Amino acid sequence: MKLNTNGNVYTFVYATVMVVIVAFLLAFVASALKPIQDANVERDTKNQILTSLNITGLAGEGIDKKYAEVITDELQEEGGKVFVAQVDGVTKYVLPVKGRGLWGGLWGYISVNEDKQTVFGTYFDHESETAGLGARIKERWFQEQFNGKPIFDEEGNVVLTVVKKGNSKAETEIDGVTGATLTSNGVGAMVTDGLNAYKEFLNK
Amino acid sequence: MGKLFSKENCEVFSNPLNLNNPIAVQVLGICSALAVTSQLEPAIVMGLSVTVITAFSNVIISLIRKSIPNRIRIIVQLVVVAALVTIVSQVLKAFAYDVSVQLSVYVGLIITNCILMGRLEAFAMQNGPWESFLDGIGNGLGYAAILVIVGFVRELLGFGTLLGFQIVPDFCYENGYMNNGMMTMPAMSLIIVGCVIWAHRSINKEEK
Numbered sequence: 001m002k003l004n005t006n007g008n009v010y011t012f013v014y015a016t017v018m019v020v021i022v023a024f025l026l027a028f029v030a031s032a033l034k035p036i037q038d039a040n041v042e043r044d045t046k047n048q049i050l051t052s053l054n055i056t057g058l059a060g061e062g063i064d065k066k067y068a069e070v071i072t073d074e075l076q077e078e079g080g081k082v083f084v085a086q087v088d089g090v091t092k093y094v095l096p097v098k099g100r101g102l103w104g105g106l107w108g109y110i111s112v113n114e115d116k117q118t119v120f121g122t123y124f125d126h127e128s129e130t131a132g133l134g135a136r137i138k139e140r141w142f143q144e145q146f147n148g149k150p151i152f153d154e155e156g157n158v159v160l161t162v163v164k165k166g167n168s169k170a171e172t173e174i175d176g177v178t179g180a181t182l183t184s185n186g187v188g189a190m191v192t193d194g195l196n197a198y199k200e201f202l203n204k
Numbered sequence: 205m206g207k208l209f210s211k212e213n214c215e216v217f218s219n220p221l222n223l224n225n226p227i228a229v230q231v232l233g234i235c236s237a238l239a240v241t242s243q244l245e246p247a248i249v250m251g252l253s254v255t256v257i258t259a260f261s262n263v264i265i266s267l268i269r270k271s272i273p274n275r276i277r278i279i280v281q282l283v284v285v286a287a288l289v290t291i292v293s294q295v296l297k298a299f300a301y302d303v304s305v306q307l308s309v310y311v312g313l314i315i316t317n318c319i320l321m322g323r324l325e326a327f328a329m330q331n332g333p334w335e336s337f338l339d340g341i342g343n344g345l346g347y348a349a350i351l352v353i354v355g356f357v358r359e360l361l362g363f364g365t366l367l368g369f370q371i372v373p374d375f376c377y378e379n380g381y382m383n384n385g386m387m388t389m390p391a392m393s394l395i396i397v398g399c400v401i402w403a404h405r406s407i408n409k410e411e412k
Contacts, residue, residue, distance in 0.1 A: 132242030
């Protein structure tokens with residue numbers, strides 16, 4: 001007997017069976033791989049924090065080891081979490097920040113020197129900025145522009161920010177990414193607002 | 205083996221590379237060709253991912269083609285593609301985390317790629333799994349080839365680099381050469397794709 005593949009009953013049954021199979025398949029794959037994925041995400045976060053301390057080029061177990069060695073404490077401050085780090089015997093503080101890009105969320109880690117007045121290093125990442133344009137905030141040349149920059153002006157306001165490439169005048173203005181003005185503005189706002197939230201901690 | 209690589213099957217594979225190229229001739233998949241080609245590396249990664257996904261979704265659809273109810277065939281195709289893409293991205297996240305971070309945006313784009321749906325509907329629904337596999341690989345590579353050309357031009361002129369390595373020497377910049385910012389904009393890739401199509405068609409006209 002040849003099956004009538006155009007009948008209503010057949011169509012309904014086919015669709016139902018297909019959806020159930022696919023749903024089980026996806027649920028199975030997702031839950032089977034979840035622990036491995038979570039471990040990857042956790043390790044990646046550690047790597048991001050280390051990168052903001054200008055410690056790069058690590059992979060796998062090396063990240064966990066170095067992280068345990070460098071990060072000595074986690075504080076709960078007014079603006080949020082603060083990681084205390086010891087880099088070559090000198091204390092640094094890592095401040096997590098969050099912001100908005102053009103298409104989705106941005107986040108980053110700003111590490112400050114012991115005097116809490118200048119930036120030691122930064123790391124920025126994004127959910128879904130345009131590849132080759134906004135996504136370049138993830139590249140080291142952009143992040144390294146922040147190294148050693150002062151955070152405050154003479155009145156104690158947070159002034160560190162990002163401006164359009166070629167327009168940076170003051171020492172606290174960082175060149176943005178060409179062709180990615182909105183993402184660059186997002187990073188600028190994230191840095192300024194993020195540091196402002198930690199103002200109390202930074203002035204302590 | 206002789207049958208697997210018969211003349212017809214070779215044509216199934218080689219046609220989309222040139223004479224029936226999905227971008228240059230069928231003008232499919234333009235959207236992603238514009239979005240991911242501002243640098244060479246994402247263009248290559250995207251090209252390869254589409255090749256893999258097109259090939260395997262072609263095979264799956266071809267295997268179940270006789271059982272698919274005609275009225276909901278597009279939905280079935282879409283479910284297969286979406287499930288496949290989701291599984292691939294989950295596996296990448298678990299076992300090749302770095303690659304999955306790089307691919308983040310493109311994975312979603314693959315589902316909506318018109319080439320995939322086009323090949324499923326036009327080829328896999330009527331042909332056997334092996335032919336469909338070849339067709340998927342051929343179309344994927346044909347797509348990748350155009351992406352690489354566009355990515356090459358845009359990265360070279362827009363950033364002065366290729367795959368992140370500086371190509372345009374420093375003394376050019378010192379003597380007033382500037383990277384073409386226009387090249388980094390999506391609009392410019394439309395123009396480059398246009399030029400590629402133009403060149404492609406005028407060459408093929410002579411052959412005919």
